[in-house]
Amino acid sequence: MEEKVYIQSLPNRLFHWSSFVMVTMLLISGFYISHPVNLGDAYDLDIAVFVQTAAAFLQSGIFFAWVYHHMVTGAYQDIRFRWRDAADFRGLLKYYFFMEKKPPVHGKYNAGQRLVYTSWFFVFIFLFITGLILYSVNFGYVLRFPVAIQKVRFYHFLGALWFLGTVPLHIYLVLTEDPAKLQAMFTGWVRR
Amino acid sequence: MLTRRQFIKTAMATTAALQLSEILIPHLAEAFIGKKKPPVIWLEMMTCTGDFLSVANTLHPDMRELLFDTIDLCYSNTAMAAEGDLAIGVLKETVEREKGEYILIAEGTVPLKAGGRYGAIGHHPDGSIFTDLEAIRFTAPKAKYIMAVGTCASFGGPYAAHPNPSGSVPVHKVVDSQVINVPGCPVHPDWVVGTLTHLLLYGVPELDAFNRPKVFFGRRIHDWCPRRQHFDNGVFATDPGEEKCTYKIGCKGPVTFVDCPTRQWIGEHNSWPVEANTPCIGCVSPDFPDGMSPFYAHLPDMNVLGLRTTADKIGKGVAAVTAAGIGTHLAASVATGRLGTTLIDGTRPKREGVNRDTRKHSKDKTREVVFLPEGKIKGINLRRYHLQGKGRIKVFINRISFFGKGKRR
Ligand code: HEM
Ligand code: SF4
Ligand code: SF4
Numbered sequence: 398m399e400e401k402v403y404i405q406s407l408p409n410r411l412f413h414w415s416s417f418v419m420v421t422m423l424l425i426s427g428f429y430i431s432h433p434v435n436l437g438d439a440y441d442l443d444i445a446v447f448v449q450t451a452a453a454f455l456q457s458g459i460f461f462a463w464v465y466h467h468m469v470t471g472a473y474q475d476i477r478f479r480w481r482d483a484a485d486f487r488g489l490l491k492y493y494f495f496m497e498k499k500p501p502v503h504g505k506y507n508a509g510q511r512l513v514y515t516s517w518f519f520v521f522i523f524l525f526i527t528g529l530i531l532y533s534v535n536f537g538y539v540l541r542f543p544v545a546i547q548k549v550r551f552y553h554f555l556g557a558l559w560f561l562g563t564v565p566l567h568i569y570l571v572l573t574e575d576p577a578k579l580q581a582m583f584t585g586w587v588r589r
Numbered sequence: 590m591l592t593r594r595q596f597i598k599t600a601m602a603t604t605a606a607l608q609l610s611e612i613l614i615p616h617l618a619e620a621f622i623g624k625k626k627p628p629v630i631w632l633e634m635m636t637c638t639g640d641f642l643s644v645a646n647t648l649h650p651d652m653r654e655l656l657f658d659t660i661d662l663c664y665s666n667t668a669m670a671a672e673g674d675l676a677i678g679v680l681k682e683t684v685e686r687e688k689g690e691y692i693l694i695a696e697g698t699v700p701l702k703a704g705g706r707y708g709a710i711g712h713h714p715d716g717s718i719f720t721d722l723e724a725i726r727f728t729a730p731k732a733k734y735i736m737a738v739g740t741c742a743s744f745g746g747p748y749a750a751h752p753n754p755s756g757s758v759p760v761h762k763v764v765d766s767q768v769i770n771v772p773g774c775p776v777h778p779d780w781v782v783g784t785l786t787h788l789l790l791y792g793v794p795e796l797d798a799f800n801r802p803k804v805f806f807g808r809r810i811h812d813w814c815p816r817r818q819h820f821d822n823g824v825f826a827t828d829p830g831e832e833k834c835t836y837k838i839g840c841k842g843p844v845t846f847v848d849c850p851t852r853q854w855i856g857e858h859n860s861w862p863v864e865a866n867t868p869c870i871g872c873v874s875p876d877f878p879d880g881m882s883p884f885y886a887h888l889p890d891m892n893v894l895g896l897r898t899t900a901d902k903i904g905k906g907v908a909a910v911t912a913a914g915i916g917t918h919l920a921a922s923v924a925t926g927r928l929g930t931t932l933i934d935g936t937r938p939k940r941e942g943v944n945r946d947t948r949k950h951s952k953d954k955t956r957e958v959v960f961l962p963e964g965k966i967k968g969i970n971l972r973r974y975h976l977q978g979k980g981r982i983k984v985f986i987n988r989i990s991f992f993g994k995g996k997r998r
Contacts, residue, residue: 443821537807538846543798545876546844558907569915
């Protein structure tokens with residue numbers, strides 16, 4: 398009988414897919430806010446602002462639950478980029494640029510994935526803080542400390558650009574490089 | 590007499606039909622009948638005089654007279670008849686005579702470069718230059734209250750904008766005591782008269798984190814804008830002059846906190862930028878004008894490798910680079926046959942790869958991943974997952990491994 402291995406726990410899969418939905422909505426509504434285009438009544442700025450705010454708070458909840466889960470289970474060790482992953486990362490780039498035939502051996506996630514996931518952790522926290530500030534201005538200038546809101550808006554935009562660049566990359570690589578792992582994200586299992 | 594509560598209510602409710610100043614000034618005059626007139630020093634430093642003119646010019650002539658009759662405007666670079674040594678003498682005399690009594694209204698920035706010699710109010714009797722820096726340091730410590738009027742005095746504004754050749758700074762940077770900021774480029778007379786009245790009758794008003802009186806600078810333009818319906822429904826002007834929401838031509842209403850939509854500006858007709866079909870440029874903001882420009886763009890420009898680009902282009906650039914990168918890689922994957930292999934292999938496990946880092950890969954994959962053979966699931970306690978039954982995770986707080994001794998690595 399074929400041996401199967403279990404690599405994605407149920408909470409992990411739930412975290413992944415709910416985040417996927419929310420981040421997609423955040424990207425679409427967010428860039429609609431900075432670049433509104435006329436889509437008739439189907440999608441307007443009031444909807445985009447609402448979606449951005451609602452999805453942001455849901456995603457923040459998911460994010461912090463995810464962080465908690467990864468801490469108590471120790472699963473963050475699969476994700477964290479370590480300095481010693483740098484060598485593997487170079488090897489991985491060589492593979493992606495067709496200079497080598499095979500990627501470096503890796504554990505649950507390769508060095509590139511570790512790098513991107515780790516960056517998402519930090520960039521999301523950054524978006525969370527800047528997003529909260531942007532949200533607060535709906536109630537006037539209520540902050541206890543002086544910040545220039547236009548700057549906050551700009552930095553929030555820059556943070557969002559990181560997601561705009563890396564999310565499609567993630568989807569592309571997962572589809573083309575390792576469909577088995579994608580399947581595992583649905584079922585939890587890969588074949589040995 | 591007007592109570593403080595009534596004051597706040599009137600100040601927040603006033604619309605263009607009735608200017609706040611015209612309500613307040615008579616009350617102020619009444620409060621000081623038979624009493625010593627409150628002394629005021631209006632010190633203009635590095636300024637275009639726009640703020641003084643805004644206050645003096647746009648008040649109704651009767652009101653202006655009443656205001657200037659009520660307060661004792663001891664010193665004003667622009668309005669006073671005296672000049673030269675005489676004027677400087679008045680300043681020095683007032684500061685000594687009214688010590689701890691006078692209100693200092695400071696307008697414009699304080700230039701610091703070249704020992705402050707970029708800006709001066711006159712000369713000392715010995716002929717040496719009386720710089721702005723000296724003047725503010727001389728007048729501020731003995732003032733009862735200090736009001737920085739206009740964006741320059743409050744935050745730096747145009748006179749401290751990049752590249753700031755005179756090394757200009759706002760008033761609060763060179764003064765130790767509290768400075769009440771009343772920004773605006775130029776400032777609205779109601780904000781000045783309102784703040785002054787509050788200081789004289791009730792003391793320091795409630796301030797926000799930028800030391801702006803909340804009564805005027807507490808609400809956001811975007812939340813009171815008559816074009817908000819257009820914003821919500823996506824009716825956007827693409828050029829100035831169109832009677833629509835000006836968001837897409839860079840309106841800074843969403844990040845600007847002041848009451849222009851209800852206060853309105855006084856001129857031949859009452860209006861304000863958006864109702865005149867041009868975007869708000871956020872002139873009361875701490876980072877005006879540098880942070881608010883380009884005035885006709887949603888987000889600031891930025892420097893990429895020494896080139897000035899718009900945030901728009903950066904956004905499109907990131908999208909394009911990602912798309913192009915993925916597209917090229919996809920084409921190459923097809924051409925080299927890599928994609929075919931991966932897809933045909935499908936969900937079969939990956940072939941062995943290149944072993945680069947021997948420290949990490951001791952061939953024992955379980956050190957890196959939880960590989961858990963089916964059928965052995967029950968009660969297995971692996972490093973990362975404690976599994977009970979299929980895929981259920983039990984969370985044990987005491988297993989937080991980042992606090993552990995590192996045995997697990
Ligand atoms: C992956 C995560 C996120 C992405 C991709 C994203 C993207 C964006 C973008 C592109 C904008 C428009 C900025 C502009 O041009 O003005 C925006 C605005 C905003 N975001 Fe986010 N964001 C994310 C997370 C968050 C979070 C976590 C929060 C709050 C906790 C948040 C709250 C907001 C708010 C309040 C606005 C302003 C909406 C308005 O202008 O009315 N966002 N976001
Ligand atoms: S704030 Fe504006 S109006 Fe006032 S001095 Fe500066 S440039 Fe002139
Ligand atoms: S014109 Fe400016 S302040 Fe008014 S709704 Fe549009 S973006 Fe907001």
